[in-house]
Every structure is written in structure tokens, then in C-alpha cells.
Amino acid sequence: MVADTANAPRPSASSSKSVRFRIKRQDRPGEAARWEEFVVDVEPGANVISCLQQIARMSKTAEGQATTPVCYDSGCLEEVCGSCAMVINGKARPSCSALVEKMADASGTITLEPLSKFPVVRDLAVDRSRAFHNLERLKAWVPVDGTYHLGAGPKDTPENQETRYTLSTCMTCACCLEACPQFNLEENADKWDTEFVGPHAISQARLFNMHPTGSTLAGERLDVLMAKGGVNDCGNAQNCVKVCPKEIPLTESIAAIGRAVTVHGVKKFFAGR
Ligand code: SF4
Numbered sequence: 001m002v003a004d005t006a007n008a009p010r011p012s013a014s015s016s017k018s019v020r021f022r023i024k025r026q027d028r029p030g031e032a033a034r035w036e037e038f039v040v041d042v043e044p045g046a047n048v049i050s051c052l053q054q055i056a057r058m059s060k061t062a063e064g065q066a067t068t069p070v071c072y073d074s075g076c077l078e079e080v081c082g083s084c085a086m087v088i089n090g091k092a093r094p095s096c097s098a099l100v101e102k103m104a105d106a107s108g109t110i111t112l113e114p115l116s117k118f119p120v121v122r123d124l125a126v127d128r129s130r131a132f133h134n135l136e137r138l139k140a141w142v143p144v145d146g147t148y149h150l151g152a153g154p155k156d157t158p159e160n161q162e163t164r165y166t167l168s169t170c171m172t173c174a175c176c177l178e179a180c181p182q183f184n185l186e187e188n189a190d191k192w193d194t195e196f197v198g199p200h201a202i203s204q205a206r207l208f209n210m211h212p213t214g215s216t217l218a219g220e221r222l223d224v225l226m227a228k229g230g231v232n233d234c235g236n237a238q239n240c241v242k243v244c245p246k247e248i249p250l251t252e253s254i255a256a257i258g259r260a261v262t263v264h265g266v267k268k269f270f271a272g273r
């Protein structure tokens with residue numbers, strides 16, 4: 001979402017205000033974390049990521065101590081790529097759509113921490129590889145690779161298209177994984193394949209199982225979702241759906257996949273597979 005600021009009056013210097021950022025910092029993977037504070041002059045309508053751009057240029061903390069640039073991930077700056085997700089005042093959310101005036105507490109302070117369910121690379125930047133690996137586990141794609149002529153695309157109903165559009169807005173920001181009590185930090189990649197896939201991956205499996213061509217891999221996806229780490233590992237706490245910035249109906253997806261897994265299991269039983 002991008003605000004239309006083309007005709008907005010330019011804020012005067014006096015309309016900016018000082019906001020204190022408390023940032024959890026870590027120089028490298030495995031190193032102890034520390035807190036540093038920075039004060040930024042913020043103009044009306046500013047988001048957290050624009051303040052981080054200013055903070056990254058600062059060589060001193062609010063207390064005047066020399067420091068290094070704060071590191072964070074960002075890409076599109078308009079809530080599409082998902083890379084700038086972090087914990088802001090205790091809640092996971094993309095920092096590009098977090099408006100400073102809504103975030104600052106009564107003392108004018110905003111607290112930033114890296115997502116806790118992924119290994120820290122440096123400061124607020126984390127390695128979200130596991131979230132993408134879990135999409136691979138579920139073959140979250142439409143299989144169209146090949147040199148053959150694909151012909152016209154298959155037809156789909158407007159109702160299906162509408163549901164699939166909503167599901168397709170997932171940006172793998174991992175906010176739902178940060179909120180999910182069943183998804184925990186696991187740095188050992190050997191264990192990823194048996195740990196909970198997460199609500200984002202379950203919802204993407206639903207998306208691609210609903211696609212006329214993507215459904216050719218539905219059985220393989222449901223096999224993974226029946227196994228350890230699949231949909232039955234969801235404890236139904238419903239934290240995920242509350243934090244999704246795209247308002248994706250994650251619990252609806254989990255329920256739909258739960259039903260599909262049951263039907264798939266019964267069919268396999270009677271087919272003797
Ligand atoms: S489902 Fe929502 S919260 Fe989870 S990764 Fe996708 S966009 Fe982010």
C-alpha cells in the first residue's frame with residue numbers, strides 16, 4: 001500500500017518530532033546481543049523503515065557513544081517483498097507499513113528486535129531460509145517447466161480465482177511463523193524436514209492445490225502434510241491469522257487442508273497405499 005503523497009503539503013521543520021529507537025543489536029551469528037538507542041527526527045507519516053535508513057547513517061548512539069551502522073533487510077518498501085519484517089514493540093510486522101506515529105509509546109520510544117524464530121545474521125537481519133525451504137517441501141509452485149507446448153491455460157471459476165488471489169498475496173514475511181507457538185528456532189537444517197511447516201506453507205499448499213495445473217502435485221503436497229511436521233502439528237492457537245499483514249485467512253486454509261488430508265488418507269487406505 002503506497003500513500004498518495006504527491007499533493008500533500010510539505011511538512012515544515014517544526015512539524016517533525018524526536019522519536020527514540022531502542023534496537024536489539026548483534027554483531028554476528030551466535031554472538032551475545034546488546035541494546036543501543038538512537039534518536040531520530042521524524043516527519044509526519046514516516047514509517048519505521050525510513051527511520052532505520054537514517055539510523056544506519058548514524059555513527060553515534062543517543063548517548064554519544066561511537067557505534068557501527070545498524071543492519072536490517074529491506075527490498076520493495078511497500079509491503080510486497082516481506083523482507084523488512086521484524087519485532088516492533090513485541091509484535092512481528094513489516095517495518096515498511098509500521099507508521100511511527102502509531103508505534104511510538106507514551107515516552108516516544110519504539111523498540112525493534114529481530115524475528116526470534118530465525119538465526120540472526122546481524123542486528124535486525126535474520127536468515128529466513130527455513131521459511132522458503134518449507135515452501136519447497138510442499139512443492140509450492142505450478143509445474144509448467146518443460147519444452148512442450150502448454151496450450152491455453154485451464155479455465156477456473158471466478159470464486160476460485162478470488163480465493164486464490166487472496167492466498168497469493170503471501171510474501172513469506174514470516175510474521176505468522178514468529179507468532180506461531182508450534183514453530184520454533186531450529187538452526188539444524190537436518191531437522192527442518194520433520195519440523196512444523198508453518199501456516200504460510202499450509203496456505204500456499206491450498207493455493208496451489210486449488211490451481212487447475214498446480215493440482216497435479218496435490219497428492220504429493222498432501223503426503224507431506226500428513227506426515228510429521230504437517231497440518232496435524234498445528235495446535236489451533238490462531239496466533240498466525242491475527243498478525244498476518246496481508247490478512248490471509250490462515251485458519252481457513254489450515255481447516256481446508258486438514259479436511260483434504262483426511263480425505264487423502266482415507267483414499268490411500270482403501271487403495272492399499
Ligand atoms: S501468511 Fe501472512 S504473515 Fe505469513 S508469511 Fe504470508 S504474508 Fe507473512
Ligand code: SF4
Nearest residue numbers: 180234235237238240
Ligand atoms: S493456528 Fe496453527 S499455525 Fe496458526 S499459530 Fe496456531 S499453531 Fe500456529
